[in-house]
Amino acid sequence: MTDKTVDAFTRALLDVDRLAAKQILQKRGHDTSPIKFAEDVVLPALERIGAGWQAGTLALSQVYMAGRICEDLIDQILPPEDPDRKNQPKMAICILSDHHKLGKIMVYSFLRASGFDLADYGVMEVDDLVGQVKKDKIDILLISVLMLPSALKIKAVKQKLARLGCDVKLIVGGAPFRFDDQLWKTVGADAMCRDASDAVAVIEKIMEGMA
Amino acid sequence: MNQTSVTSMQRVLTTLGHREPDQVPFFLLATLHGAKEVGLPIKTYFSDPDNVVEGQMRLLAKYRHDCIYSFFYAPVEIAAFGGEVIFMDDGPPNSGEPVIKKAGDIKNLAVPDVKNTPCLEKVLTATHRLKERVKDTVPIIGVVMSPFSLPVMQMGFDRYFDLMFDKPDLFAHLMQVNQAFCLAWANAQLAAGATAICYFDPISSTTITTRDMYLKIGFKIAKQTLAKINGPTATHMASGRCLPIIDDIAATGTAAVGVSCHENMTLIKNACRDKLAVIGNLNGIEMCRWSSEDAENHVKEVITKAGPGGGFILSDNHGEIPFQVPDEVLMAISEAVHEWGRYPLNWTADK
Secondary structure, three states: OOHHHHHHHHHHHHOOOHHHHHHHHHOOOOOOOHHHHHHHHHHHHHHHHHHHHHHOOOOHHHHHHHHHHHHHHHHHHOOOOOOOOOOOOOEEEEEEOOOOOHHHHHHHHHHHHOOOOOEEEEEEOHHHHHHHHHHHOOOEEEEEEOOHHHHHOHHHHHHHHHHOOOOOEEEEEEHHHHHOOOHHHHOOOOEEEOOOOHHHHHHHHHHHHHO | OOHHHOOHHHHHHHHHOOOOOOEOOEOOOOOHHHHHHHOOOHHHHHHOHHHHHHHHHHHHHHHOOOOEEOOOOOOHHHHHOOOOEEOOOOOOOEEOOOOOOOHHHHHHOOOOOHHHOHHHHHHHHHHHHHHHHHOOOOOEEEEEEOOOOOHHHHHOHHHHHHHHHHOHHHHHHHHHHHHHHHHHHHHHHHHHOOOEEEEEOHHHOOOOOOHHHHHHHHHHHHHHHHHHOOOOEEEEOOOOOOHHHHHHHHHOOOOEEEOOOOOOHHHHHHHHOOOOEEEEEEOOOHHHHOOHHHHHHHHHHHHHHHOOOOOEEEEEOOOOOOOOOOHHHHHHHHHHHHHHOEOOOHHHHHO
């Protein structure tokens, strides 16, 4: 795969041109496995788009549509239970205590489009979330919030998980964390993502530490 | 100008005219702190317009700022459409499950009658009573969500984006309904005594949508809507960026723009000069952990960049101060504006 392929794929995503994106996927060589396409083309394109949003040159609508298109494409060639999906820790994602789903949907799309698989808990409150994480023996929990009071509740999640002896890595994201780059530490998270494409790098770093 | 003889209204009008008043006007866009002032839980506070009147008057006396904020909370408009409002003890009321659950619901969406909707009537009553208290000495700022931005609460961000890109006919219908409501709601607040309307339009910010999309949709809706609002307006991006669309925002006919703390305030001021007054842009989230010294430094920095020449109102970047911001920080901001915001701002020449 060349930079030109990534350029063309990125352009197709930004133009919300599903057909062009699909054609690039279909033109990949027979020696390029789905997971390799995800790693070499999809992820770099999504990272570029995420970086563009952070820099203020791209809009959230473009990030969102790019993630949705990629998730659909990758699902076609790499179904959820495909053994080719990455060998990975048990992960889950949720929205804590508010009803704003966009951030969670984008991270979920980006991760699945990059070959990861994870449980989607939807909207959760603190106690239910802690119980579910313990029951599912989750290793990495991603929490998305929009409202500051929701972000502050993450501290209680961390404390309650620790009391139950659950060694869960918490990755947090959402507007309050982008406006205060110290807040993720205040709430006891292990890492924060500034945008959806950050999640892959953050998870891979945590996985290195777990190995 | 003699500082003591100038009312907040005069101060604000002078700066909106792109001239230097006696001091930098200060808009403390605080809603939840009113509940703290009167010692009530947030839900109880907003249940009675007299609580809000008392809360706003106490905030005005305490922090010596330059506006009354008759805004209750954003989901009041969702409640008007029959949606759910979730109250919290420590934050702004939040919208619950979307009122538009599937695309087909849009066709059945009716424009709420603003004068016969109890949650809106409370806001109008509070506005009227606040006007009786301050008369024309302090501007009363009413709030509407833009027709283009309201659907985030009506149907959720994700479904709204899907609608925008995939179902243009339903999207256009939703804009018509929302525009009719927005106009009726804005004009009812003005009739009740609001001096100006703050048109919250974060979806138009370049953080959320591209300039192309803004020009195709958000801009046109804003221009049409603002032209029919019977009073002055300010457009607020609620923490979203807007530098690339400043000229377009000015062309909608709005008088001022509320900008993000992520903006370069020097560039914003240059882009807005003589076209739009700038409102902003202290970081409300970071404010929760500021010291008094931090507050003073941030106030001085933003005044240095945006104060000279007038056309500037110091405020937060979101249009709502988080409940977690300590009173001491708000007081430090107020004191710093009064200390460092006196025109002429000769001290800024050294910066």
